[in-house]
Amino acid sequence: MGIEGVKGESDADLVGRVLAGESDCYSGLVARYRDRLGRYAMRMLGNSADAEDALQETFVRGYRSLARCTNPDRFGAWMFGILVNRCRTIGGQRARRHARVQNDEPALERASVAHSETRDALREEINWAIAQLSDTHREAFLLKHVEELSYEEMMELTGVKLSALKMRVARAREELRRLLSEANGD
């Protein structure tokens, strides 16, 4: 069964069909959540290789543990929880090491280059700035401002207390303001 055949079906319907033995229906869930989950992984890990690894591992773990998805109507949120933890693990193992190597020289160069107003230049500055944040601050910032989750949803996903999440978001915002100003030579 291809993706076309699962359009219009709810997440719960697809989860039920996969659990009933129609494994191919999982492709519908992958297609449905690939882009959003991939965006978070990319922003969190900073490179496509790690992001794709995280995404693939997340979907495979989700499939393996699908019977544990006790609320299949919220399959997407459940998968996001898996992805957040995968990114933490992969980030700790690989991405930070890579990011340091990739970012050090460009950071110095970028800070001294006259700012271009082009969209690509701005995007590069933002990617550089977001990579400078600590993992915990970056995670909180992305979940709040890019994925637009509520603090209640963030607490559920991360297991972090409300006060700590608010502090991380606030500090991430402050740090990003400073970094973006530095990148522009302000």
Added chain:
Amino acid sequence: MTDSNDKLDRAIELLKEPVELDPAIDVRVMNAIASEPRPNGWKRRLWFVLDWLLRGRSIRVSPLGGLALAAGVAVIVVYSRSLPIPSDDAAVSFAAEQSSAVQFVIVAPTASAVSLVGDFNDWDPDATPMQLVADNRVWTVTIPLNSGRYRYAFLVNGDTWLSDPSAPPVQDDEFGRPGSVVTIGET
């Protein structure tokens, strides 16, 4: 500050843009899961084993001795000795040679319902309800487990996950929920 706020708002908008990933990621995922067992398959096989093990057989379980009933919630897991499984029964040939009756105990005096969830029952809240004993404070259930490492937790009143403070915590859980690890047989 207004200028830096504008930059931050602009950054957030750009971070929301779609990212380019390998277009074949869907294929990679589906190829990877092709080698995985069906997500519910093990559950069905396990219940077959449970049914076979429990049908008309006695399971030796160690007494709870030494249960320290502290205030609040405490959790104790007690192991029995291994249960031999006849090797001439082809229907259960997939079961490990050594299976242990494992008693899970939680002291939860204010709970109205407790279930045991773990790798052994696909984390199904309805699969393994626990029974209330001992002055309406202690909940218990005994299940046979083959040798191996299992992650587990207690689900209290259907919505509160509790780990076992006396057992190693889960280090690799992908869901961020509290959980513990029990290892049966070889360590």
